[in-house]
Amino acid sequence: MRESIIMKIHYGTALAAIALVAVHILMRLTQGFAESLEYDSVIANYKFLPYAGMLEIILILLSIHGFNGLRVILLELKQGRTYEKAVSYGCVAAMIALIAYGSRTIIMVNTGMT
Amino acid sequence: MAQTPSLAEESGSTPFSSSQSITLRIARYNPQHDSAKSFMEFQVPYEKWTTVLEAILEVKKHFDHSVAVRYSCRQATCGSCGMIINGKPRLACFTKISELNSNVITVEPMNNFPIIRDLAVKFERLFDTHHKIKPYLIRDDTEITTNTKEFLQTPEELEQYIQFSNCIKCGLCNSACPTMATDSSFVGPQALAQAYRYVADSRDKGKDNRLKIIDDSHGIWRCHFAGSCSQVCPKGVDPAMGIQLLRGYMLGFRS
Amino acid sequence: MTNQDENKEGIGGMINPRRYGIERVAYLLMRLSGLGLLAYFIGHIYETSSILKGQIGWNAFLAITQTNAGHAILAIVIAMCVFHTVNGIRVMLGHGGVGVGKPARPDYPYIPASQNIRHKMGIYSAIILAAIAMMYGLAVMFGE
Numbered sequence: 001m002r003e004s005i006i007m008k009i010h011y012g013t014a015l016a017a018i019a020l021v022a023v024h025i026l027m028r029l030t031q032g033f034a035e036s037l038e039y040d041s042v043i044a045n046y047k048f049l050p051y052a053g054m055l056e057i058i059l060i061l062l063s064i065h066g067f068n069g070l071r072v073i074l075l076e077l078k079q080g081r082t083y084e085k086a087v088s089y090g091c092v093a094a095m096i097a098l099i100a101y102g103s104r105t106i107i108m109v110n111t112g113m114t
Numbered sequence: 115m116a117q118t119p120s121l122a123e124e125s126g127s128t129p130f131s132s133s134q135s136i137t138l139r140i141a142r143y144n145p146q147h148d149s150a151k152s153f154m155e156f157q158v159p160y161e162k163w164t165t166v167l168e169a170i171l172e173v174k175k176h177f178d179h180s181v182a183v184r185y186s187c188r189q190a191t192c193g194s195c196g197m198i199i200n201g202k203p204r205l206a207c208f209t210k211i212s213e214l215n216s217n218v219i220t221v222e223p224m225n226n227f228p229i230i231r232d233l234a235v236k237f238e239r240l241f242d243t244h245h246k247i248k249p250y251l252i253r254d255d256t257e258i259t260t261n262t263k264e265f266l267q268t269p270e271e272l273e274q275y276i277q278f279s280n281c282i283k284c285g286l287c288n289s290a291c292p293t294m295a296t297d298s299s300f301v302g303p304q305a306l307a308q309a310y311r312y313v314a315d316s317r318d319k320g321k322d323n324r325l326k327i328i329d330d331s332h333g334i335w336r337c338h339f340a341g342s343c344s345q346v347c348p349k350g351v352d353p354a355m356g357i358q359l360l361r362g363y364m365l366g367f368r369s
Numbered sequence: 370m371t372n373q374d375e376n377k378e379g380i381g382g383m384i385n386p387r388r389y390g391i392e393r394v395a396y397l398l399m400r401l402s403g404l405g406l407l408a409y410f411i412g413h414i415y416e417t418s419s420i421l422k423g424q425i426g427w428n429a430f431l432a433i434t435q436t437n438a439g440h441a442i443l444a445i446v447i448a449m450c451v452f453h454t455v456n457g458i459r460v461m462l463g464h465g466g467v468g469v470g471k472p473a474r475p476d477y478p479y480i481p482a483s484q485n486i487r488h489k490m491g492i493y494s495a496i497i498l499a500a501i502a503m504m505y506g507l508a509v510m511f512g513e
Contacts, residue, residue: 004329004364011365011461018454033509037431039424046420059414066407073400075331076297077380084331102414109420145374202388225378235376277472290389292396295378314472339463340396341484342389350475355483362466 006068013065020058027051046109059102067095135159136211138169140181141222144231153220154178160211166219167195167206170233182232190348193284197233198222203289205348224289240285243305247327249312252320271316278311278356280349287343287353299332303343306334307353310360325364334361392484395492399456402449409446440510448503452495459491 027045028036035041045051071091075084107113138158143151156177158169167185174181183206186192190208199209199221211219227235287303288294294302309328313321328334337357344354362368378385386394419430433439463469463483470482 007335039427079299105418292383295382341392344481350479352481355469358469359466367465
């Protein structure tokens with residue numbers, strides 16, 4: 001993939017994440033910070049499909065943005081064909097693993113498999 | 115390896131009659147037989163108008179002629195005498211001792227360039243990346259093949275790039291760049307600013323070609339707009355502006 | 370060619386914020402906050418998975434985070450998040466060529482137009498907003 005496309009995705013995920021993370025944080029503050037973190041309240045959040053969907057989107061957006069940012073920093077630190085391939089594939093693998101792990105939590109709680 | 119001779123010890127010429135003097139610390143390093151950089155100190159008299167280059171040449175003339183330094187025009191035109199002066203990349207011929215406000219002046223070779231010896235560095239990579247972005251007008255026709263004698267340009271079109279054509283390839287921007295500090299493959303602010311200079315030229319038709327060249331994993335996207343390149347440019351080129359305007363084409367902000 | 374042969378400044382030169390003004394400070398803070406937020410994000414995904422262990426597991430995790438140290442870490446995360454967001458928007462606009470000035474014939478003493486007051490204000494705003502958000506976060510967390 002061309003670097004310009006990767007970086008456009010980087011900027012796009014950042015902008016989208018700003019809006020959605022703001023909603024996520026506001027949900028904590030509007031309900032009262034401590035109350036919103038109580039078990040029943042969190043379960044209710046996860047079981048509310050639009051909110052669970054939003055969490056999933058945030059998970060994907062931030063994973064892409066975060067691991068691409070890490071890839072950029074690592075590519076600048078050291079050079080070499082093998083190292084650069086390892087960094088790029090390693091970051092993609094870590095991104096997929098994190099999305100899979102986070103999705104597992106969202107899906108299992110949303111569908112009542114706890 | 116520190117020695118502190120004074121001009122009084124020298125018989126013969128005393129070109130500066132000033133009573134003021136500074137300690138000039140010159141980095142000495144020969145990659146062929148030195149394992150690390152060391153510094154030699156010299157007491158050099160100066161006047162209000164004395165430049166760092168003149169002080170270094172004074173040392174060469176009276177104390178140690180083996181100090182390696184590259185210079186030519188002495189008027190910030192040739193771009194040869196770039197070096198780190200008191201921690202910042204500057205042209206030695208364009209930096210007056212009096213404006214540094216310090217009794218100790220430390221001169222070192224520019225960072226991010228391989229050292230030839232002492233203050234002289236290799237410019238091969240700078241010139242390679244400069245050539246890589248095709249620093250010339252690209253078009254199918256020429257003044258010779260068309261009926262017109264020249265490619266006309268309005269003053270407004272000229273203003274779009276004239277600032278960037280002031281580049282003297284001194285390498286100070288590459289030396290100050292935080293990405294260049296660790297990334298040996300980065301194209302660098304000098305070449306990227308020159309890519310903008312030609313892309314913005316209304317006579318040039320090589321925009322797509324150049325944008326493709328700089329659109330790789332060590333190309334324009336490794337610039338993070340820290341702006342250090344523009345702060346050290348001795349000719350007011352402002353490479354950071356050129357790079358962001360160039361990226362504007364790639365992000366669709368400009369056409 | 371080794372690092373010494375190339376005479377590269379290395380990581381020390383890259384992260385040194387003292388030489389080139391507030392822009393280099395912002396560059397360093399952007400990197401540090403980005404890495405910090407990624408670390409927090411990974412930890413957050415891991416810690417919230419404790420909900421799968423039922424109420425006991427969730428409450429046990431909550432007890433760990435609701436300590437003074439947990440609140441302090443969260444306050445730092447809030448500051449990093451706000452700084453990274455505000456400065457990120459500034460940098461993104463700059464990357465598009467917005468607010469970096471217009472090309473013009475330079476006059477001595479050559480003040481670079483791209484290092485203008487708008488971008489400096491953007492950086493200071495990001496730092497101030499991050500500090501305010503952190504204090505608000507501390508007030509919310511310790512006020513309860």
